[in-house]
Amino acid sequence: xxxxxxxxxxxxxxxGKTATLTCNYTNYSPxxxxxxxxxxxxxxxxxxxIRENEKEKRKERLKVTFDTTLKQSLFHITASQPADSxxxxxALGGRGSYIPTFGRGTSLIVHP
Amino acid sequence: xxxxxxxxKYLFRKEGQNVTLSCEQNLNHxxxxxxxxxxxxxxxxxxxxxxxxxxxxxxxxxxxxxxxxxxESFPLTVTSxxxxxxxxxxxxxxxxxxxxxxxxxxxxxxxxxx
Numbered sequence: 087x088x089x090x091x092x093x094x095x096x097x098x099x100x101x102g103k104t105a106t107l108t109c110n111y112t113n114y115s116p117x118x119x120x121x122x123x124x125x126x127x128x129x130x131x132x133x134x135x136i137r138e139n140e141k142e143k144r145k146e147r148l149k150v151t152f153d154t155t156l157k158q159s160l161f162h163i164t165a166s167q168p169a170d171s172x173x174x175x176x177a178l179g180g181r182g183s184y185i186p187t188f189g190r191g192t193s194l195i196v197h198p
Numbered sequence: 199x200x201x202x203x204x205x206x207k208y209l210f211r212k213e214g215q216n217v218t219l220s221c222e223q224n225l226n227h228x229x230x231x232x233x234x235x236x237x238x239x240x241x242x243x244x245x246x247x248x249x250x251x252x253x254x255x256x257x258x259x260x261x262x263x264x265x266x267x268x269x270e271s272f273p274l275t276v277t278s279x280x281x282x283x284x285x286x287x288x289x290x291x292x293x294x295x296x297x298x299x300x301x302x303x304x305x306x307x308x309x310x311x312x
Contacts, residue, residue: 129288129303184292184299188241
């Protein structure tokens with residue numbers, strides 16, 4: 087069955103460093119991959135989308151890579167700030183589907 | 199100011215009671231969704247609707263019901279048949295145009311069964 091894995095342990099980093107979050111998947115050939123941010127008690131907010139034929143996408147301090155051979159996406163936040171502390175969810179979508187499947191998310195804590 | 203609203207933010211229910219969660223959107227999106235989120239868990243799809251007067255079961259539809267009488271509204275009823283209803287419920291919407299659609303989420307409703 088399809089499986090999406092995100093590190094269940096929180097990632098703790100120091101302000102100013104680059105945070106790197108991982109999303110691995112198995113038994114899946116996604117057409118696209120999305121990353122969302124979720125703050126406690128709030129709904130997720132869309133950040134970035136990367137398609138299967140793209141290797142990398144950037145948006146301001148955010149960078150996403152997508153390696154379909156390794157079945158992995160990396161999500162980077164450069165020059166991290168305490169305000170970046172949140173849970174980050176990856177979501178995968180198949181061809182012809184408009185409903186992505188979400189991972190459990192990884193909590194990021196940026197210390198001042 | 200466009201977006202998705204959910205009400206109430208917090209809801210308490212006694213065992214054996216049905217309760218309805220409201221979800222409204224003014225984004226003119228075709229599709230709407232209900233998800234359930236438990237601590238440490240991903241989002242699990244309960245029901246979704248691509249068009250008015252039509253909806254489909256998601257992965258965990260048992261004990262839930264929905265209606266889609268208007269494009270803007272997609273209420274979720276948690277029935278007494280739902281064995282573990284205490285959870286955080288999220289409503290979302292998207293434009294249906296072929297596979298890469300961003301999901302726009304509401305602020306969520308936290309349901310607690312006493």
